[in-house]
Amino acid sequence: xxxxxxxLIIEEMVELGSKVLDxxxxxxxxxxxxxxxxxxxxxxxxxxxxxxxxxxxxxxPVVQGDANFDLEMYPDxxxxxxxxxxxLQSVNRPRDILEQLLRIGKKxxxxxxxxxxxxxxxxxxxxxxxxxxxxxxxxxxNTENIHLCTINDFLSLCDEINIxxxxxxxxxxxxxxxxxxxxxxxxxLIGEQAIxxxxxxxD
Amino acid sequence: MTKLVKYTTNDFNLASGKSIxxxxxxxxxxxxxxxxxxxxxLICHALTGDQYxxxxxxxxxxxxxxxxxxxxxxxxxxxxxxxxxxNVLGGCMGTTGPKSQNLITNEPYxxxxxxxxxxxxxxxxxxxxxxLEIPKVLTVIGGSMGGMQVLAWMSEYPDRIKSAIPIxxxxxxxxxxxxxxxxxxxxxxxxxxxxxxxxxEHNTSPEKGLSVARMTAHxxxxxxxxxxxxxxxxxQDRAKKTFSFDADFQVESYLRYQGVNFVKRFDANSYxxxxxxxxxxxxxxxxxxxxxxxxNDLNASVCVISFTGDWLFPSTESKKIVHALNSKxxxxxxxxxxxxxGHDAFLMDEPAMFKTIRGFxxxxxxK
Numbered sequence: 001x002x003x004x005x006x007x008l009i010i011e012e013m014v015e016l017g018s019k020v021l022d023x024x025x026x027x028x029x030x031x032x033x034x035x036x037x038x039x040x041x042x043x044x045x046x047x048x049x050x051x052x053x054x055x056x057x058x059x060x061p062v063v064q065g066d067a068n069f070d071l072e073m074y075p076d077x078x079x080x081x082x083x084x085x086x087x088l089q090s091v092n093r094p095r096d097i098l099e100q101l102l103r104i105g106k107k108x109x110x111x112x113x114x115x116x117x118x119x120x121x122x123x124x125x126x127x128x129x130x131x132x133x134x135x136x137x138x139x140x141x142n143t144e145n146i147h148l149c150t151i152n153d154f155l156s157l158c159d160e161i162n163i164x165x166x167x168x169x170x171x172x173x174x175x176x177x178x179x180x181x182x183x184x185x186x187x188x189l190i191g192e193q194a195i196x197x198x199x200x201x202x203d
Numbered sequence: 204m205t206k207l208v209k210y211t212t213n214d215f216n217l218a219s220g221k222s223i224x225x226x227x228x229x230x231x232x233x234x235x236x237x238x239x240x241x242x243x244x245l246i247c248h249a250l251t252g253d254q255y256x257x258x259x260x261x262x263x264x265x266x267x268x269x270x271x272x273x274x275x276x277x278x279x280x281x282x283x284x285x286x287x288x289x290n291v292l293g294g295c296m297g298t299t300g301p302k303s304q305n306l307i308t309n310e311p312y313x314x315x316x317x318x319x320x321x322x323x324x325x326x327x328x329x330x331x332x333x334x335l336e337i338p339k340v341l342t343v344i345g346g347s348m349g350g351m352q353v354l355a356w357m358s359e360y361p362d363r364i365k366s367a368i369p370i371x372x373x374x375x376x377x378x379x380x381x382x383x384x385x386x387x388x389x390x391x392x393x394x395x396x397x398x399x400x401x402x403x404e405h406n407t408s409p410e411k412g413l414s415v416a417r418m419t420a421h422x423x424x425x426x427x428x429x430x431x432x433x434x435x436x437x438x439q440d441r442a443k444k445t446f447s448f449d450a451d452f453q454v455e456s457y458l459r460y461q462g463v464n465f466v467k468r469f470d471a472n473s474y475x476x477x478x479x480x481x482x483x484x485x486x487x488x489x490x491x492x493x494x495x496x497x498x499n500d501l502n503a504s505v506c507v508i509s510f511t512g513d514w515l516f517p518s519t520e521s522k523k524i525v526h527a528l529n530s531k532x533x534x535x536x537x538x539x540x541x542x543x544x545g546h547d548a549f550l551m552d553e554p555a556m557f558k559t560i561r562g563f564x565x566x567x568x569x570k
Contacts, residue, residue, distance in 0.1 A: 049541065052559075053555065055536075056566065057565070058566070062536050063525055064537050065537070
Protein backbone atom coordinates (compact mmCIF):
# COMPACT_ATOMS: atom_id res chain seq x y z
CA UNK A 1 0.00 0.00 0.00
CA UNK A 2 3.00 2.31 0.17
CA UNK A 3 2.87 3.41 -3.47
CA UNK A 4 -0.75 4.44 -3.55
CA UNK A 5 -0.22 7.66 -5.49
CA UNK A 6 -3.90 7.46 -6.39
CA UNK A 7 -4.82 8.14 -2.74
CA LEU A 8 -3.38 11.64 -2.98
CA ILE A 9 -5.35 12.37 -6.13
CA ILE A 10 -8.51 11.02 -4.49
CA GLU A 11 -7.88 13.19 -1.44
CA GLU A 12 -7.74 16.25 -3.69
CA MET A 13 -11.04 15.32 -5.30
CA VAL A 14 -12.97 14.97 -2.03
CA GLU A 15 -14.50 18.05 -0.47
CA LEU A 16 -14.04 18.88 3.19
CA GLY A 17 -16.65 17.42 5.55
CA SER A 18 -18.38 15.26 2.96
CA LYS A 19 -19.85 11.79 3.39
CA VAL A 20 -17.79 9.07 1.77
CA LEU A 21 -18.25 5.36 1.10
CA ASP A 22 -15.13 3.42 0.11
CA UNK A 23 -15.92 0.13 -1.59
CA UNK A 24 -13.18 -2.42 -1.12
CA UNK A 25 -11.61 -0.26 1.58
CA UNK A 26 -8.92 -2.82 2.47
CA UNK A 27 -7.24 -1.89 5.78
CA UNK A 28 -8.95 1.51 5.82
CA UNK A 29 -5.80 3.53 4.94
CA UNK A 30 -7.59 5.74 2.44
CA UNK A 31 -10.65 6.27 4.65
CA UNK A 32 -8.46 7.10 7.64
CA UNK A 33 -6.52 9.60 5.57
CA UNK A 34 -9.75 11.22 4.34
CA UNK A 35 -11.11 11.26 7.87
CA UNK A 36 -7.98 12.95 9.24
CA UNK A 37 -7.32 15.40 6.44
CA UNK A 38 -10.76 16.05 4.99
CA UNK A 39 -12.91 15.47 8.07
CA UNK A 40 -15.19 13.18 6.09
CA UNK A 41 -17.95 11.00 7.50
CA UNK A 42 -16.24 7.79 6.44
CA UNK A 43 -17.86 4.41 5.70
CA UNK A 44 -16.43 1.32 4.07
CA UNK A 45 -17.21 -2.07 2.58
CA UNK A 46 -14.58 -4.79 2.65
CA UNK A 47 -14.76 -8.43 1.57
CA UNK A 48 -12.28 -9.94 4.03
CA UNK A 49 -12.92 -10.11 7.77
CA UNK A 50 -9.29 -9.68 8.84
CA UNK A 51 -9.17 -6.40 6.94
CA UNK A 52 -12.50 -5.33 8.45
CA UNK A 53 -10.89 -5.80 11.86
CA UNK A 54 -8.00 -3.54 10.86
CA UNK A 55 -10.56 -0.85 9.98
CA UNK A 56 -12.46 -1.28 13.25
CA UNK A 57 -9.21 -0.78 15.16
CA UNK A 58 -8.88 2.55 13.39
CA UNK A 59 -12.39 3.45 14.52
CA UNK A 60 -13.79 3.27 11.00
CA PRO A 61 -17.30 1.92 10.44
CA VAL A 62 -16.85 -0.85 7.91
CA VAL A 63 -19.27 -3.52 6.78
CA GLN A 64 -18.01 -6.88 5.64
CA GLY A 65 -19.61 -7.33 2.26
CA ASP A 66 -19.20 -7.99 -1.41
CA ALA A 67 -19.39 -5.16 -3.95
CA ASN A 68 -21.05 -7.62 -6.31
CA PHE A 69 -24.08 -8.15 -4.08
CA ASP A 70 -24.23 -5.71 -1.21
CA LEU A 71 -24.46 -2.28 -2.82
CA GLU A 72 -28.20 -2.60 -3.18
CA MET A 73 -28.67 -2.08 0.55
CA TYR A 74 -27.59 1.56 0.33
CA PRO A 75 -30.29 4.16 -0.37
CA ASP A 76 -30.14 6.54 -3.35
CA UNK A 77 -27.87 9.57 -2.97
CA UNK A 78 -26.85 8.59 0.54
CA UNK A 79 -23.22 9.63 0.05
CA UNK A 80 -21.43 12.63 -1.44
CA UNK A 81 -18.73 10.37 -2.87
CA UNK A 82 -18.57 6.66 -3.47
CA UNK A 83 -15.01 5.51 -4.05
CA UNK A 84 -13.99 2.41 -5.92
CA UNK A 85 -10.25 2.32 -5.94
CA UNK A 86 -8.66 -0.36 -8.15
CA UNK A 87 -11.57 -2.68 -7.62
CA LEU A 88 -13.64 -2.22 -10.79
CA GLN A 89 -11.51 -4.74 -12.68
CA SER A 90 -12.33 -7.48 -10.18
CA VAL A 91 -16.12 -7.23 -10.01
CA ASN A 92 -18.53 -9.47 -11.90
CA ARG A 93 -20.42 -6.72 -13.72
CA PRO A 94 -18.40 -3.48 -13.90
CA ARG A 95 -21.10 -1.64 -15.80
CA ASP A 96 -23.77 -2.40 -13.18
CA ILE A 97 -21.37 -1.45 -10.41
CA LEU A 98 -20.64 1.91 -12.03
CA GLU A 99 -24.35 2.59 -12.21
CA GLN A 100 -24.74 1.56 -8.56
CA LEU A 101 -21.97 3.95 -7.53
CA LEU A 102 -23.80 6.88 -9.05
CA ARG A 103 -27.11 5.77 -7.60
CA ILE A 104 -25.70 5.67 -4.05
CA GLY A 105 -23.35 8.61 -4.42
CA LYS A 106 -23.89 12.06 -5.82
CA LYS A 107 -20.42 11.63 -7.26
CA UNK A 108 -18.13 8.67 -7.72
CA UNK A 109 -14.38 8.35 -7.74
CA UNK A 110 -13.02 5.38 -9.66
CA UNK A 111 -9.40 4.42 -10.08
CA UNK A 112 -8.27 1.75 -12.53
CA UNK A 113 -5.01 0.09 -13.49
CA UNK A 114 -4.51 0.84 -17.20
CA UNK A 115 -4.32 -2.29 -19.33
CA UNK A 116 -3.47 -0.10 -22.31
CA UNK A 117 -0.04 0.76 -20.89
CA UNK A 118 2.74 0.14 -23.45
CA UNK A 119 4.45 -2.50 -21.31
CA UNK A 120 1.25 -4.49 -21.12
CA UNK A 121 0.76 -4.23 -24.87
CA UNK A 122 4.37 -5.15 -25.52
CA UNK A 123 4.17 -8.15 -23.20
CA UNK A 124 1.34 -9.60 -25.24
CA UNK A 125 3.01 -8.84 -28.54
CA UNK A 126 6.40 -10.25 -27.59
CA UNK A 127 5.39 -13.20 -25.45
CA UNK A 128 2.04 -14.06 -26.93
CA UNK A 129 0.82 -14.57 -23.38
CA UNK A 130 -1.55 -12.75 -21.05
CA UNK A 131 0.42 -9.81 -19.65
CA UNK A 132 1.82 -9.87 -16.15
CA UNK A 133 3.29 -6.70 -14.61
CA UNK A 134 4.53 -5.71 -11.16
CA UNK A 135 1.08 -4.25 -10.39
CA UNK A 136 -0.79 -7.14 -12.08
CA UNK A 137 1.38 -10.08 -11.06
CA UNK A 138 -1.13 -12.97 -11.15
CA UNK A 139 -1.50 -15.59 -13.92
CA UNK A 140 -4.55 -15.40 -16.15
CA UNK A 141 -6.17 -18.39 -14.46
CA ASN A 142 -5.85 -17.25 -10.88
CA THR A 143 -6.15 -13.49 -11.13
CA GLU A 144 -8.89 -11.64 -9.28
CA ASN A 145 -8.78 -9.09 -12.08
CA ILE A 146 -11.35 -10.56 -14.41
CA HIS A 147 -12.41 -7.34 -16.13
CA LEU A 148 -9.29 -5.38 -16.92
CA CYS A 149 -9.70 -2.41 -19.23
CA THR A 150 -7.73 0.41 -20.77
CA ILE A 151 -8.26 4.09 -20.12
CA ASN A 152 -9.94 4.29 -23.54
CA ASP A 153 -12.28 1.41 -22.68
CA PHE A 154 -13.29 3.15 -19.49
CA LEU A 155 -13.97 6.44 -21.26
CA SER A 156 -16.20 4.77 -23.83
CA LEU A 157 -18.16 2.90 -21.15
CA CYS A 158 -18.83 6.17 -19.33
CA ASP A 159 -19.98 7.68 -22.60
CA GLU A 160 -22.23 4.70 -23.31
CA ILE A 161 -24.03 4.80 -19.97
CA ASN A 162 -24.25 8.57 -19.81
CA ILE A 163 -21.74 9.21 -17.06
CA UNK A 164 -20.06 12.58 -17.02
CA UNK A 165 -16.35 12.69 -16.25
CA UNK A 166 -15.72 15.78 -14.17
CA UNK A 167 -12.04 15.18 -13.75
CA UNK A 168 -9.53 12.63 -14.99
CA UNK A 169 -5.98 12.12 -13.84
CA UNK A 170 -3.51 9.56 -15.15
CA UNK A 171 -0.30 8.70 -13.37
CA UNK A 172 2.88 7.25 -14.75
CA UNK A 173 4.91 4.66 -12.90
CA UNK A 174 6.51 7.30 -10.68
CA UNK A 175 3.19 8.79 -9.72
CA UNK A 176 3.69 11.87 -11.91
CA UNK A 177 0.47 13.31 -13.35
CA UNK A 178 -0.04 13.13 -17.10
CA UNK A 179 -1.93 15.77 -19.00
CA UNK A 180 -5.18 14.35 -20.33
CA UNK A 181 -6.22 17.21 -22.58
CA UNK A 182 -6.16 16.21 -26.24
CA UNK A 183 -3.63 13.54 -25.54
CA UNK A 184 -5.78 10.54 -24.73
CA UNK A 185 -3.80 8.29 -27.06
CA UNK A 186 -0.49 8.92 -25.35
CA UNK A 187 -2.01 8.93 -21.86
CA UNK A 188 -3.49 5.53 -22.64
CA LEU A 189 0.00 4.40 -23.62
CA ILE A 190 2.10 5.71 -20.75
CA GLY A 191 -0.42 5.99 -17.91
CA GLU A 192 -0.07 3.13 -15.40
CA GLN A 193 -3.27 4.05 -13.67
CA ALA A 194 -6.03 6.60 -13.92
CA ILE A 195 -8.42 8.21 -11.47
CA UNK A 196 -11.77 9.63 -12.49
CA UNK A 197 -14.26 11.87 -10.74
CA UNK A 198 -17.70 11.02 -12.11
CA UNK A 199 -21.30 12.11 -11.93
CA UNK A 200 -24.51 11.40 -13.75
CA UNK A 201 -24.82 13.38 -16.96
CA UNK A 202 -28.38 14.49 -16.28
CA ASP A 203 -27.55 16.05 -12.90
CA MET B 204 -21.20 -11.28 45.96
CA THR B 205 -24.24 -10.60 43.85
CA LYS B 206 -25.74 -7.21 44.39
CA LEU B 207 -29.47 -6.80 44.63
CA VAL B 208 -31.61 -3.80 43.92
CA LYS B 209 -35.26 -3.89 44.91
CA TYR B 210 -38.09 -1.75 43.62
CA THR B 211 -41.26 -1.79 45.64
CA THR B 212 -42.78 1.66 45.37
CA ASN B 213 -43.97 1.55 41.78
CA ASP B 214 -45.45 -1.24 39.81
CA PHE B 215 -43.22 -2.39 36.99
CA ASN B 216 -45.48 -2.37 33.94
CA LEU B 217 -44.95 -5.01 31.28
CA ALA B 218 -45.59 -5.17 27.55
CA SER B 219 -48.43 -7.63 28.19
CA GLY B 220 -50.31 -5.00 30.20
CA LYS B 221 -49.64 -6.79 33.48
CA SER B 222 -47.21 -5.62 36.13
CA ILE B 223 -44.80 -6.98 38.71
CA UNK B 224 -44.24 -5.77 42.25
CA UNK B 225 -41.85 -5.94 43.87
CA UNK B 226 -39.14 -6.20 41.27
CA UNK B 227 -35.69 -7.29 42.31
CA UNK B 228 -32.69 -7.19 40.01
CA UNK B 229 -29.61 -9.26 40.79
CA UNK B 230 -26.45 -7.96 39.18
CA UNK B 231 -22.69 -8.04 39.23
CA UNK B 232 -20.21 -5.31 38.45
CA UNK B 233 -16.55 -5.62 37.58
CA UNK B 234 -13.94 -2.86 37.32
CA UNK B 235 -14.44 0.77 38.31
CA UNK B 236 -16.69 3.48 36.96
CA UNK B 237 -14.57 6.47 35.94
CA UNK B 238 -15.29 9.99 37.11
CA UNK B 239 -17.00 11.03 33.88
CA UNK B 240 -19.01 7.79 33.81
CA UNK B 241 -17.93 7.12 30.24
CA UNK B 242 -16.55 3.61 30.63
CA UNK B 243 -19.65 1.57 31.50
CA UNK B 244 -20.21 -1.61 29.52
CA LEU B 245 -23.53 -3.36 29.92
CA ILE B 246 -23.44 -7.08 29.17
CA CYS B 247 -26.73 -8.83 28.34
CA HIS B 248 -26.70 -12.56 28.91
CA ALA B 249 -28.24 -15.26 26.75
CA LEU B 250 -31.08 -17.69 27.52
CA THR B 251 -29.32 -19.77 30.17
CA GLY B 252 -26.69 -17.24 31.23
CA ASP B 253 -26.56 -15.25 34.44
CA GLN B 254 -24.99 -12.18 36.02
CA TYR B 255 -21.66 -13.93 36.55
CA UNK B 256 -20.07 -12.85 33.29
CA UNK B 257 -16.49 -13.25 34.43
CA UNK B 258 -14.25 -14.36 37.30
CA UNK B 259 -15.38 -17.42 39.26
CA UNK B 260 -19.11 -18.04 39.39
CA UNK B 261 -19.73 -18.47 43.15
CA UNK B 262 -22.46 -21.04 42.55
CA UNK B 263 -20.87 -23.34 39.99
CA UNK B 264 -17.29 -22.58 41.15
CA UNK B 265 -16.40 -22.43 37.46
CA UNK B 266 -15.29 -19.41 35.40
CA UNK B 267 -18.13 -17.05 34.43
CA UNK B 268 -19.84 -17.66 31.10
CA UNK B 269 -17.89 -14.95 29.26
CA UNK B 270 -14.67 -15.15 31.25
CA UNK B 271 -12.83 -15.82 28.01
CA UNK B 272 -13.73 -12.31 26.82
CA UNK B 273 -14.16 -10.28 30.00
CA UNK B 274 -11.43 -9.68 32.59
CA UNK B 275 -8.08 -8.12 33.27
CA UNK B 276 -6.29 -7.43 29.98
CA UNK B 277 -9.02 -9.19 28.00
CA UNK B 278 -10.97 -7.54 25.14
CA UNK B 279 -13.56 -6.25 27.61
CA UNK B 280 -10.88 -5.17 30.05
CA UNK B 281 -11.90 -4.87 33.70
CA UNK B 282 -8.90 -2.56 34.24
CA UNK B 283 -10.37 -0.15 31.76
CA UNK B 284 -14.12 -0.52 31.76
CA UNK B 285 -16.85 -0.71 34.38
CA UNK B 286 -18.80 -3.80 33.52
CA UNK B 287 -22.38 -4.42 34.55
CA UNK B 288 -24.23 -7.68 34.06
CA UNK B 289 -27.65 -8.40 35.52
CA ASN B 290 -29.73 -11.53 35.62
CA VAL B 291 -32.63 -11.05 33.21
CA LEU B 292 -36.19 -10.49 34.28
CA GLY B 293 -37.82 -13.92 34.43
CA GLY B 294 -34.49 -15.56 35.24
CA CYS B 295 -33.69 -17.78 38.18
CA MET B 296 -30.46 -16.39 39.57
CA GLY B 297 -31.81 -13.69 41.85
CA THR B 298 -33.79 -11.36 39.59
CA THR B 299 -37.56 -11.64 39.92
CA GLY B 300 -38.81 -14.64 37.98
CA PRO B 301 -41.25 -17.55 38.18
CA LYS B 302 -39.54 -19.03 41.24
CA SER B 303 -39.74 -15.74 43.16
CA GLN B 304 -42.33 -15.32 45.88
CA ASN B 305 -45.66 -13.89 44.73
CA LEU B 306 -46.67 -11.56 47.55
CA ILE B 307 -50.37 -12.01 46.81
CA THR B 308 -50.44 -15.79 47.04
CA ASN B 309 -47.42 -16.16 49.33
CA GLU B 310 -46.00 -18.88 47.18
CA PRO B 311 -43.70 -18.89 44.15
CA TYR B 312 -45.25 -17.41 41.00
CA UNK B 313 -44.84 -20.52 38.88
CA UNK B 314 -47.14 -20.18 35.88
CA UNK B 315 -48.78 -17.15 37.47
CA UNK B 316 -45.70 -15.20 36.53
CA UNK B 317 -46.67 -12.81 33.72
CA UNK B 318 -45.36 -13.57 30.25
CA UNK B 319 -42.45 -11.21 29.75
CA UNK B 320 -40.73 -9.86 26.65
CA UNK B 321 -37.24 -8.85 25.63
CA UNK B 322 -38.41 -5.22 25.98
CA UNK B 323 -39.44 -5.89 29.56
CA UNK B 324 -35.98 -7.27 30.32
CA UNK B 325 -34.35 -4.17 28.87
CA UNK B 326 -36.74 -1.91 30.77
CA UNK B 327 -35.57 -3.50 34.01
CA UNK B 328 -31.94 -2.89 32.99
CA UNK B 329 -32.80 0.78 32.49
CA UNK B 330 -33.90 0.89 36.14
CA UNK B 331 -30.57 -0.62 37.08
CA UNK B 332 -28.63 2.02 35.14
CA UNK B 333 -30.71 4.70 36.86
CA UNK B 334 -29.92 3.11 40.20
CA LEU B 335 -26.19 3.14 39.35
CA GLU B 336 -26.61 6.74 38.15
CA ILE B 337 -25.16 6.03 34.72
CA PRO B 338 -26.80 8.24 32.09
CA LYS B 339 -25.19 6.55 29.10
CA VAL B 340 -23.23 3.35 28.67
CA LEU B 341 -20.15 3.15 26.45
CA THR B 342 -21.56 0.02 24.93
CA VAL B 343 -24.25 -2.59 25.35
CA ILE B 344 -23.15 -6.03 24.22
CA GLY B 345 -24.63 -9.51 24.10
CA GLY B 346 -25.06 -12.65 22.01
CA SER B 347 -28.17 -14.61 21.04
CA MET B 348 -30.95 -13.57 23.46
CA GLY B 349 -28.40 -11.07 24.78
CA GLY B 350 -28.13 -9.73 21.24
CA MET B 351 -31.92 -9.34 21.12
CA GLN B 352 -31.69 -7.19 24.24
CA VAL B 353 -28.96 -5.13 22.56
CA LEU B 354 -31.28 -4.57 19.57
CA ALA B 355 -34.09 -3.57 21.94
CA TRP B 356 -31.75 -1.06 23.60
CA MET B 357 -30.90 0.37 20.17
CA SER B 358 -34.56 0.66 19.30
CA GLU B 359 -36.09 1.82 22.58
CA TYR B 360 -33.37 3.62 24.53
CA PRO B 361 -31.04 5.00 21.84
CA ASP B 362 -30.07 7.96 24.06
CA ARG B 363 -28.70 5.71 26.77
CA ILE B 364 -26.05 4.01 24.61
CA LYS B 365 -22.96 5.35 22.86
CA SER B 366 -22.44 2.11 20.97
CA ALA B 367 -23.86 -1.39 20.65
CA ILE B 368 -22.53 -4.83 19.79
CA PRO B 369 -25.26 -7.34 18.88
CA ILE B 370 -23.71 -10.77 18.31
CA UNK B 371 -25.11 -13.95 16.72
CA UNK B 372 -28.63 -12.65 16.89
CA UNK B 373 -31.64 -11.64 14.79
CA UNK B 374 -34.32 -8.96 14.71
CA UNK B 375 -36.97 -11.66 15.17
CA UNK B 376 -37.17 -15.29 16.17
CA UNK B 377 -37.60 -17.42 13.07
CA UNK B 378 -40.21 -20.12 12.67
CA UNK B 379 -37.54 -22.79 13.06
CA UNK B 380 -36.28 -21.17 16.25
CA UNK B 381 -39.79 -21.03 17.70
CA UNK B 382 -40.22 -24.67 16.71
CA UNK B 383 -37.13 -25.78 18.63
CA UNK B 384 -38.24 -23.83 21.68
CA UNK B 385 -41.66 -25.43 21.52
CA UNK B 386 -40.06 -28.88 21.57
CA UNK B 387 -38.14 -27.87 24.68
CA UNK B 388 -41.20 -26.52 26.45
CA UNK B 389 -43.27 -29.56 25.58
CA UNK B 390 -40.53 -31.78 27.00
CA UNK B 391 -40.71 -29.89 30.31
CA UNK B 392 -44.50 -29.95 30.39
CA UNK B 393 -44.65 -33.63 29.53
CA UNK B 394 -42.64 -34.49 32.63
CA UNK B 395 -45.17 -35.63 35.31
CA UNK B 396 -43.00 -33.92 37.89
CA UNK B 397 -43.77 -30.57 36.33
CA UNK B 398 -47.22 -30.53 38.02
CA UNK B 399 -48.54 -27.69 35.83
CA UNK B 400 -45.66 -25.56 36.98
CA UNK B 401 -46.32 -26.17 40.69
CA UNK B 402 -43.48 -28.60 41.28
CA UNK B 403 -42.35 -26.53 44.26
CA GLU B 404 -45.51 -27.65 46.09
CA HIS B 405 -44.47 -31.26 45.58
CA ASN B 406 -40.87 -30.69 46.52
CA THR B 407 -39.72 -31.93 43.17
CA SER B 408 -38.83 -30.59 39.76
CA PRO B 409 -39.21 -31.77 36.15
CA GLU B 410 -35.56 -32.63 35.76
CA LYS B 411 -36.04 -35.20 33.01
CA GLY B 412 -38.10 -32.87 30.90
CA LEU B 413 -35.81 -29.90 31.36
CA SER B 414 -32.82 -32.09 30.65
CA VAL B 415 -34.31 -33.24 27.33
CA ALA B 416 -35.10 -29.61 26.49
CA ARG B 417 -31.49 -28.70 27.15
CA MET B 418 -30.18 -31.63 25.10
CA THR B 419 -32.26 -30.61 22.07
CA ALA B 420 -31.31 -26.98 22.43
CA HIS B 421 -27.65 -27.82 22.82
CA UNK B 422 -27.62 -29.53 19.43
CA UNK B 423 -28.91 -26.32 17.87
CA UNK B 424 -26.08 -24.36 19.50
CA UNK B 425 -23.41 -26.47 17.81
CA UNK B 426 -22.92 -27.53 14.21
CA UNK B 427 -22.75 -30.80 12.36
CA UNK B 428 -19.05 -30.26 11.73
CA UNK B 429 -18.36 -29.41 15.37
CA UNK B 430 -20.20 -32.53 16.59
CA UNK B 431 -18.54 -34.73 13.99
CA UNK B 432 -15.08 -33.37 14.79
CA UNK B 433 -15.53 -33.69 18.51
CA UNK B 434 -17.27 -37.07 18.74
CA UNK B 435 -17.57 -38.70 15.33
CA UNK B 436 -19.06 -42.14 15.96
CA UNK B 437 -16.72 -42.77 18.88
CA UNK B 438 -17.96 -45.06 21.61
CA GLN B 439 -18.07 -43.99 25.24
CA ASP B 440 -15.71 -45.94 27.53
CA ARG B 441 -16.39 -49.20 25.76
CA ALA B 442 -14.93 -51.23 22.95
CA LYS B 443 -18.18 -52.42 21.38
CA LYS B 444 -21.78 -51.45 21.04
CA THR B 445 -23.83 -52.91 23.90
CA PHE B 446 -27.01 -53.62 21.93
CA SER B 447 -28.97 -51.58 24.45
CA PHE B 448 -30.15 -48.00 24.88
CA ASP B 449 -27.26 -47.16 27.10
CA ALA B 450 -25.20 -44.13 26.06
CA ASP B 451 -22.95 -46.13 23.74
CA PHE B 452 -21.85 -43.12 21.72
CA GLN B 453 -19.77 -40.29 23.11
CA VAL B 454 -22.19 -37.75 21.71
CA GLU B 455 -25.04 -39.33 23.70
CA SER B 456 -23.03 -39.29 26.87
CA TYR B 457 -22.04 -35.68 26.26
CA LEU B 458 -25.63 -34.56 25.74
CA ARG B 459 -26.81 -36.41 28.85
CA TYR B 460 -24.06 -34.71 30.82
CA GLN B 461 -25.15 -31.33 29.45
CA GLY B 462 -28.74 -32.04 30.43
CA VAL B 463 -27.98 -33.30 33.94
CA ASN B 464 -25.71 -30.37 34.74
CA PHE B 465 -28.16 -27.84 33.41
CA VAL B 466 -31.05 -28.88 35.65
CA LYS B 467 -28.86 -28.42 38.71
CA ARG B 468 -28.64 -24.70 38.01
CA PHE B 469 -31.77 -23.78 36.11
CA ASP B 470 -35.44 -23.44 36.98
CA ALA B 471 -37.82 -25.21 34.58
CA ASN B 472 -40.48 -22.50 34.65
CA SER B 473 -37.85 -19.85 33.98
CA TYR B 474 -36.89 -21.85 30.90
CA UNK B 475 -40.50 -21.72 29.69
CA UNK B 476 -40.83 -17.96 30.22
CA UNK B 477 -37.46 -16.98 28.76
CA UNK B 478 -37.86 -19.10 25.62
CA UNK B 479 -41.29 -17.50 25.20
CA UNK B 480 -39.80 -14.02 25.47
CA UNK B 481 -37.43 -14.89 22.63
CA UNK B 482 -40.26 -16.30 20.51
CA UNK B 483 -42.23 -13.08 20.91
CA UNK B 484 -39.31 -10.91 19.82
CA UNK B 485 -39.97 -9.30 16.44
CA UNK B 486 -38.63 -5.83 15.74
CA UNK B 487 -40.06 -5.96 12.24
CA UNK B 488 -43.72 -6.43 13.12
CA UNK B 489 -43.34 -3.95 15.98
CA UNK B 490 -42.26 -1.37 13.42
CA UNK B 491 -45.01 -1.74 10.84
CA UNK B 492 -43.09 -4.27 8.82
CA UNK B 493 -40.04 -2.07 8.30
CA UNK B 494 -37.05 -3.02 10.45
CA UNK B 495 -35.25 0.24 9.66
CA UNK B 496 -37.99 2.14 11.51
CA UNK B 497 -36.80 0.49 14.71
CA UNK B 498 -33.70 2.63 14.47
CA ASN B 499 -35.18 6.03 13.60
CA ASP B 500 -33.65 7.78 16.61
CA LEU B 501 -30.42 5.83 16.84
CA ASN B 502 -27.24 7.87 16.93
CA ALA B 503 -24.93 5.19 18.34
CA SER B 504 -22.14 3.29 16.59
CA VAL B 505 -23.08 -0.32 16.04
CA CYS B 506 -20.90 -3.35 15.41
CA VAL B 507 -22.88 -6.39 14.27
CA ILE B 508 -21.10 -9.75 14.56
CA SER B 509 -22.19 -13.08 13.10
CA PHE B 510 -20.55 -16.47 12.54
CA THR B 511 -20.51 -18.36 9.27
CA GLY B 512 -21.26 -21.70 10.98
CA ASP B 513 -24.25 -20.43 12.98
CA TRP B 514 -27.39 -22.03 11.52
CA LEU B 515 -29.65 -21.03 14.42
CA PHE B 516 -29.05 -17.29 14.00
CA PRO B 517 -27.48 -17.29 10.54
CA SER B 518 -25.39 -14.47 9.10
CA THR B 519 -28.22 -13.59 6.74
CA GLU B 520 -30.27 -12.42 9.74
CA SER B 521 -27.43 -10.19 10.91
CA LYS B 522 -27.16 -8.79 7.41
CA LYS B 523 -30.82 -7.75 7.57
CA ILE B 524 -30.00 -5.73 10.66
CA VAL B 525 -27.01 -4.18 8.90
CA HIS B 526 -29.11 -3.30 5.86
CA ALA B 527 -31.73 -1.65 8.04
CA LEU B 528 -29.11 0.36 9.93
CA ASN B 529 -27.44 1.35 6.70
CA SER B 530 -30.65 2.62 5.25
CA LYS B 531 -30.96 4.93 8.26
CA UNK B 532 -27.39 6.13 7.83
CA UNK B 533 -26.36 4.65 11.17
CA UNK B 534 -22.63 4.31 11.83
CA UNK B 535 -22.63 0.52 11.44
CA UNK B 536 -19.88 -2.05 11.12
CA UNK B 537 -20.39 -5.71 10.37
CA UNK B 538 -18.19 -8.75 10.51
CA UNK B 539 -19.08 -12.31 9.59
CA UNK B 540 -16.52 -14.45 11.38
CA UNK B 541 -15.39 -17.67 9.77
CA UNK B 542 -16.14 -20.43 12.28
CA UNK B 543 -17.49 -23.96 12.27
CA UNK B 544 -18.42 -23.94 15.95
CA GLY B 545 -22.09 -23.15 15.39
CA HIS B 546 -24.21 -20.65 17.32
CA ASP B 547 -22.23 -21.01 20.55
CA ALA B 548 -19.13 -19.62 18.81
CA PHE B 549 -19.80 -16.34 20.60
CA LEU B 550 -19.05 -18.05 23.92
CA MET B 551 -15.90 -19.74 22.71
CA ASP B 552 -12.30 -19.04 21.82
CA GLU B 553 -12.72 -17.06 18.60
CA PRO B 554 -9.67 -14.81 18.23
CA ALA B 555 -11.23 -12.86 15.35
CA MET B 556 -14.21 -11.97 17.55
CA PHE B 557 -11.89 -10.90 20.38
CA LYS B 558 -10.01 -8.70 17.94
CA THR B 559 -13.22 -7.15 16.64
CA ILE B 560 -14.62 -6.40 20.09
CA ARG B 561 -11.33 -5.08 21.47
CA GLY B 562 -10.72 -2.84 18.45
CA PHE B 563 -14.26 -1.53 18.20
CA UNK B 564 -14.57 -0.89 21.93
CA UNK B 565 -11.24 0.93 22.20
CA UNK B 566 -12.13 3.11 19.22
CA UNK B 567 -15.49 3.97 20.82
CA UNK B 568 -13.85 4.72 24.16
CA UNK B 569 -11.44 7.29 22.73
CA LYS B 570 -14.06 8.80 20.42
